Every structure is written in C-alpha cells, then in structure tokens.
Amino acid sequence: MAIRVNPKIIDDLEGYGAEDVQLCYHCGNCSAVCPHADEFNVFPRRPMRYLQMGLERKLETSLEPWLCYYCGQCSDQCPRGAEPGETMMSLRRWLISRYDITGIARLFFKSTKVELAAVIIVALLTGIFFLGFGLWQGDINVYDGSNAFLPSSFIHNFDLALGFLVALFIGLSAFRFWWFSMGGKSAVPIPWWLYIKKVYLLPWHFFTQKRFADCEKETTRRIYLPWLAHLGLMLGYVTMLFIVMVFVKQLQAGPEINWSVHVFGYLASLGLLIGAVYMLRGRLKKNRTQYQRSHGSDWIFLVLLFIIALTGVTQHILHRSGLLLAANIVYIVHLMVVVPWLLRMPFTKWAHMFLRPLGMYFSAVRNEALTRQRSGIETTVPARKVA
Numbered sequence: 001m002a003i004r005v006n007p008k009i010i011d012d013l014e015g016y017g018a019e020d021v022q023l024c025y026h027c028g029n030c031s032a033v034c035p036h037a038d039e040f041n042v043f044p045r046r047p048m049r050y051l052q053m054g055l056e057r058k059l060e061t062s063l064e065p066w067l068c069y070y071c072g073q074c075s076d077q078c079p080r081g082a083e084p085g086e087t088m089m090s091l092r093r094w095l096i097s098r099y100d101i102t103g104i105a106r107l108f109f110k111s112t113k114v115e116l117a118a119v120i121i122v123a124l125l126t127g128i129f130f131l132g133f134g135l136w137q138g139d140i141n142v143y144d145g146s147n148a149f150l151p152s153s154f155i156h157n158f159d160l161a162l163g164f165l166v167a168l169f170i171g172l173s174a175f176r177f178w179w180f181s182m183g184g185k186s187a188v189p190i191p192w193w194l195y196i197k198k199v200y201l202l203p204w205h206f207f208t209q210k211r212f213a214d215c216e217k218e219t220t221r222r223i224y225l226p227w228l229a230h231l232g233l234m235l236g237y238v239t240m241l242f243i244v245m246v247f248v249k250q251l252q253a254g255p256e257i258n259w260s261v262h263v264f265g266y267l268a269s270l271g272l273l274i275g276a277v278y279m280l281r282g283r284l285k286k287n288r289t290q291y292q293r294s295h296g297s298d299w300i301f302l303v304l305l306f307i308i309a310l311t312g313v314t315q316h317i318l319h320r321s322g323l324l325l326a327a328n329i330v331y332i333v334h335l336m337v338v339v340p341w342l343l344r345m346p347f348t349k350w351a352h353m354f355l356r357p358l359g360m361y362f363s364a365v366r367n368e369a370l371t372r373q374r375s376g377i378e379t380t381v382p383a384r385k386v387a
Helices: 007-015 030-034 046-053 054-058 073-077 084-101 104-110 112-137 152-181 191-197 202-207 210-216 224-253 259-285 294-319 324-347 349-376
Strands: none
Touching: 007 046, 007 084, 007 294, 030 046, 030 104, 046 054, 073 084, 073 112, 084 104, 084 152, 084 349, 104 112, 104 202, 104 324, 112 202, 112 294, 112 324, 152 191, 152 324, 152 349, 191 349, 202 210, 202 349, 210 224, 224 259, 224 294, 224 349, 294 324, 294 349
16 A cells, blocks of 8 residues: 655744754653653654654554653753654644644644734624623623623523534544544554543543643652643633633622632632743743644633733622622633633644543544454454353
C-alpha cells in the first residue's frame, strides 16, 4: 500500500509553534528521559521522525502527542536543541485543527491577530446585546429579583444555549479524534468491550491530571507545582462552569450569601486566579523550560481567564456591598469576556481539557488491544466461566 508523504508538513507546523524539528538526529535521549514513554508509545522521538519523513497520515492517527504534558525534560536533554517538547505542543495544536470541521482552529492557531480580532468583535457584540436587553426590559440599578437588569432566568437559558453549542463542536472534535486514531483510520482492531473495561480512565484523568503529577518523579520535590497550578485552574473552571450553568439563580440572589453554593464559587475563583497568575508569571519570567516559548494562543488563553476570574470576583463584591449599578456594569464586562472565551473553547488550547483525557483513555484501550494481538489472545468478548 502506498504511503502518502507530505514534504511540506514541517513548514506547515511552524505556523503552530514548531521551529526546530530538522535539528533532531534521533539519538533517543528525549524518549529515554520521558517518564511516560513506553514500549507502545515512543515519544517524542517517533512523532519527530514522522515529521521529518513527512508521514502526515501517521501523525494524524497518532495518540502520542496527547500523552505528553510538556514537562520540558526532553527539551532539556536534547543535545541538538531540537525542542521536542515544544514540537509535541505544536502537534497538539495541529491535531485540534484536524479534528475541527469548521477551520476556525486553524485560523486561530496560525494567526494570533485573527484570534484576537475574533475575541474583540464577539466581546463588543456581547456587550451591545446584554446592555440593550437589560435597558429594554429592566433597570440597570437593580441586580436581582423583580425588574432585574439581567434576570437570572434569562442568563440561565443563555448559558444553556451557549453550552449546548460548545458541547456540539467539542463532541464533533472528539468523534473525529476517535475516528482518526481508533476508528476508520486505525490499523489495530479494537473490541468494543475494551472501551467499557477502560472507561473509568476518562474521569480519572479528567479530574486528577495524574500523569502530569508524575512528570518530575526523580526530584526531591513532594509536589510538582506546574501540575498543582494546572489542576487548580482546570477544576476551578469546571466547578465555576457547573454552578453558573445550574445554580445561577442562587448566585445572583442576595445580598445575603448562599453558602451552600457560594463556597464552591469561592474555591473555584481562588483556583482560577492562582493558576492563571502562576502560569502568567512563569511565562513572563521564563523560569521553566515549558515557559521559554509561548504561542500567541497561550497568552490569549491565560489573559482572558484571569480577566474572567477578576471581573467575576469584583462583580460579586460590588453586589454584596450594595453597589448595584457598578455590579451590573462589571457583570456586562464579565460576560463580554466569558462569551468569546466559551465560543473559543473547541478551537483553542482549552480543548486539551477534553481531548487529553480521551487520548489517555484511547491509549490504554489500544495498548491492551495490541498486547492481546501480539499474544494471540482473542479479542472477542471474553467467555464467562462456567462453574
């Protein structure tokens, strides 16, 4: 069977952040030092080789970029300065653009100006919409209850509609991810029951990001700070998204504080602020290998997230202090950042939140299928033992 070769793929990947792929001469140091590489997943070396050979289809079906958390050890140990960690990050951006059927991800990753322009336009339209709606049906001096400027029921329905749209695009990307790596383009037959056997790995990797915590086992540090910041950021966002989608009425009621809901909001806000500040500080100081280079999409991601957390906290304080006009104005600013942030989610770095746990899950399923294939074990449904 003929193998399709794309000699320009390295040039294309430069638009996603990779710059030094050709320097690699495949000594294998990167894979040797990686705490997650194994007999099935020889990364970063294998993806680097595929890139140099122009094996676009091999890269398209690869799970290995999703198994990398970019701890930077591979780049530190590279004798040629080929930056394999940054290349793996660039491949994840490239793969997101492949899974996306709209072409938006490709536009955003290839041009920071396009992404920033889209954010500004959506933010302005959002501000005009909510300001017009609020002035038309309510009083800007009323925050909640009768004649509220932005009623919680309206915000709740708006959130659900926006959430459905985002979930639709994420679902399409997840399906294409499966199709490329495990379905129609996979050379490894996967029995359906293996998906069920390993399904527990999805919530495990989603809620713990455990593999990231294992990135620096050989050091004397008890806690790997990048993992902790990453986990706080992710859990903070997921928690806040959930309570805003489901409990927005309780959040907007007041000025009394509903501690059964707000305690989770406070913890989520704390995780978002600390995580965003930690990562922004790291990129400004370039104090870790993974922060030496920052793609434009990374900066937009973190700055918007910081503004979301900051305006959310400010709006809450103003509301509880009885400064309702100021609270409503800040609320509009908050929504002007939240809406473009959510709409960007399936097409930017934040897609990692869903696609990486899927990659871990798919990898475990594929590895067991390969083990059974090599051992000559049947991949049909295991027969029940008869007593």
